[in-house]
Amino acid sequence: MVALVLGPIVIAVIFGFIVGTRIHLNLENSFKFTISGIIALIIGAILMAYGIGQFPVYNDLAIAATFLGAIFGLLIGSALLGGRAKGDH
Amino acid sequence: MSDKIASVRSLIMLFAAIIFASTLFDAIYGFKNLIQPGISLVYNAIGTQLAPNMVTLVVFDWRGFDTLGESLILVTAVLVVLLIFGKGKILDKNINADIDSVNDNEGDDE
Amino acid sequence: MAEGKKSPNWNKDDSSPILKIMTLPIAFIMIALGIMTILGGHITPGGGFQGGAMIAGGIIFCVIVYGVDDTPLKLSHRFISTLESLVALAYVLLGLAGLALTGSFLYNIGGNLYGAVPQAIAAIFSYPDVTHAGIVPYLNIAVGLKVLVGLSAIVIAFSKFKKLAEEE
Numbered sequence: 001m002v003a004l005v006l007g008p009i010v011i012a013v014i015f016g017f018i019v020g021t022r023i024h025l026n027l028e029n030s031f032k033f034t035i036s037g038i039i040a041l042i043i044g045a046i047l048m049a050y051g052i053g054q055f056p057v058y059n060d061l062a063i064a065a066t067f068l069g070a071i072f073g074l075l076i077g078s079a080l081l082g083g084r085a086k087g088d089h
Numbered sequence: 090m091s092d093k094i095a096s097v098r099s100l101i102m103l104f105a106a107i108i109f110a111s112t113l114f115d116a117i118y119g120f121k122n123l124i125q126p127g128i129s130l131v132y133n134a135i136g137t138q139l140a141p142n143m144v145t146l147v148v149f150d151w152r153g154f155d156t157l158g159e160s161l162i163l164v165t166a167v168l169v170v171l172l173i174f175g176k177g178k179i180l181d182k183n184i185n186a187d188i189d190s191v192n193d194n195e196g197d198d199e
Numbered sequence: 200m201a202e203g204k205k206s207p208n209w210n211k212d213d214s215s216p217i218l219k220i221m222t223l224p225i226a227f228i229m230i231a232l233g234i235m236t237i238l239g240g241h242i243t244p245g246g247g248f249q250g251g252a253m254i255a256g257g258i259i260f261c262v263i264v265y266g267v268d269d270t271p272l273k274l275s276h277r278f279i280s281t282l283e284s285l286v287a288l289a290y291v292l293l294g295l296a297g298l299a300l301t302g303s304f305l306y307n308i309g310g311n312l313y314g315a316v317p318q319a320i321a322a323i324f325s326y327p328d329v330t331h332a333g334i335v336p337y338l339n340i341a342v343g344l345k346v347l348v349g350l351s352a353i354v355i356a357f358s359k360f361k362k363l364a365e366e367e
Contacts, residue, residue, distance in 0.1 A: 005328060005329060008327075015238075016230070022274055022278065023271050040224075045231070052235075056242060056243060066235045066239070070235060071227065071228075112294070112295070112298065135312060136312075139312060139333065140242060141330065142243065144244075145241050149246075149342075150310070153338065154294070160345045163345065163346060164287075167352050174356075
């Protein structure tokens, strides 16, 4: 039965957005947010969410929806606000 | 400027102290009438209507005031670490400049 | 992604490039696991303290591998103090709402076990979930943010002490 509970997913996206705004990349040998890197991260996250199962809410989707929501919140936050401010951010 | 900041800080400190003192006093006032023997059995029967995890319910619902103080322990730990090991070195430059200017002004007055 | 470079420039003081490439995605996954643990705190084992410690683990991992100064997950002084005080204020305000409406500090307004609050007010504070646990998940989130900020602040402070001791 698929009865999607939206509240925890929305809060997970907001929570991930708060932490993701702190990401600031200025390294040469680091993981860059290119398209292939993001796709690999998302594929790994979906595999992990399938392994976790319906973890926080037990009659929901077959994958951990809040885990994926947190990953998307982190990516959105780092893409929108991360690394823009230079000094004290 | 620093006098203004200090007075605003002491006002905020006063309001925070009033809020905490009122909550503490309200918790203590009439405390004897609130105690019922066997309340743990009642809560064990009633609590799982709220959420399935009983441990989280005891920590956050029944003993929420304990958890407030328990989470302030971490703040105290960070403060003590900065106070003992840092010797006041890790501060923002603005705060340091403010303290230095205050000290300089006091020295000039004397 | 070393584009056009034959070998990445790597001096001996830094971490190895394998660690530097793999740490940030692993930290992402650790942070997402911590957020999932916090949000499932009232249904499953776990809670605010444990989930916050997992998120702080991701941030500490980045600090150790990349160094304090150019870690990608950098928490500034202003962010730490603002988040810490805002979250403590939110916790106290949730308690004061119970104090104002029912007369007991930190009464669970949304759960409303004793029926002390009218149903319309209880619907505002209710968590949008299948269990309707009231303010317990909100307190979980508050404690999780506090623990995340506090634990990473201790590690950041110790790393900067090491740098200060080398300067002297």
